[in-house]
Amino acid sequence: ISMAELDLLTQNVVCAHSETCQFLQENLQVIRWETFSQSEVHGFQQKPMDHMWERCVCHITNAIQQIVEFAKRLNGFMELNPNDQIVLLKAGAMELLLLRMSRAFNCYNNTIFFEGKYAPLDLFQSLGCNDLISAMFDLCHSLCAVNLSEYEMAFYSAMILLDPTQPWLQEKEKVQSLHVKLDVAFRNLLRRTHRESILGKLPQRGRLLSICQVHMEKLKVFRQMYPGMAWERFPPLYRELFVSEQEDP
């Protein structure tokens, strides 16, 4: 792989990321001290569980639409066979969502951007999944400590998405060759910017995956409490990625 090809790949990854992040980093920084008041937090805590789930799932789905768009813009992704595109998005969407949430996290006062202002952990308590939200907040803290640039976030996201070790891939070698190029380009970038040290500080993949598992458990519990809701009031994209058909409706 030539230097010219590496530079083109770097441009493609960074543009795909910056063009598909619904909130610009600078805008998030400007408003990151605007936090919800105690009475506003109390208002959210009073909302019924199904109502709060529906609102969060709606924001999540919007963010996932951006992640799908990010994938489609990555060189080589659209050339993969459709089955493998779905396999990679199903496996990686939630992990990329966690990375994107960390961009909207204020680690100085432990709040996260939500519906226009910054929210503390306990604003989400009516969701009934405090361990999921606190695990997400902890992950955001770890990511804030690494202080990833948008370039680094772009590569980290692309490499998580284009993971050749995902089970059920039909053309593993095609994903493998994309991943190798990304790895070379990412290491080049880190070397040029003297940031090789972040490789040891990035959260282990298992940590991201365990939060994804907690999410699936919470979703299962929620669906038992509100049968039929996932099919009636959740957006199709969320269902496609997180609700497997063969389960009871």
Ligand SMILES: O=S(=O)(c1cccc(C(F)(F)F)c1)N1CCc2ccc(OCc3c(Cl)cncc3Cl)cc21
């Ligand atoms: O504004 S958010 O919705 C949101 C969602 C995606 C990306 C963003 C951002 F910042 F990157 F743009 C913002 N938001 C912010 C803080 C928060 C915590 C939990 C949550 O939802 C829990 C949940 C449910 Cl209930 C069902 N399935 C998966 C999950 Cl993780 C959403 C949420």
